[in-house]
Amino acid sequence: MAKYDKTDIDRRMDGAVEALKSDLSGLRTGRANTSLLDPVHVEVYGAMMPLNQVATVSAPEPRMLSVQVWDKANVNAVEKGIAKANLGLNPMQDGQTIRLPMPDLTEERRKDLAKLAGEYGEKAKIAIRNVRRDGMEALKEDEKKKEISEDDRKRSEDEVQKLTDKHVAEIDDVVAKKVQEIMTQ
Incomplete structure (x- = not known):
């Protein structure tokens, strides 16, 4: 054969x-892309989980990402996880939503x-x-x-x-x- x-x-x-x-x-241009947050892991419920298992990520505007956290108790953990990922993003909390404006390159x-x-x-x-x-x-x-x-x-x-x-x-x-x-x- x-x-x-x-x-x-x-x-x-x-x-x-x-x-x-x-x-x-995954390479960031000036435009918001939800795949940018794929590598982010968050410590919730005593374990590390991918961000997409605790929140919905969307790009409502060309230069803004929005992370809608499902459980209110996890909002701070998600914000910390995004900050720890070292993506050059500055998370801003707004209730259960975290907004991530895309800085200029x-x-x-x-x-x-x-x-x-x-x-x-x-x-x-x-x-x-x-x-x-x-x-x-x-x-x-x-x-x-x-x-x-x-x-x-x-x-x-x-x-x-x-x-x-x-x-x-x-x-x-x-x-x-x-x-x-x-x-x-």
């Missing part, structure tokens, strides 16, 4: 691109975020190249076992390279859009 599977390679490369998009969504911070976006892109490209390497090794193994011919191996290697090029170009595009967003907002 042949080990090479083009659809599996494509699926794994797509996964690397999706992971990159997820990582980039300095030019230096924008450059740091753009550089970080590039690093995320590079990690995703490394993941893509690792998938390509696995595919190429599987093809060589299949040829060695006489399950495919040399011509089939070369043809399939070209397919793997085309998939790699397509996904790397997609990563470059995603990173370029994020950098543009960071530098202009």
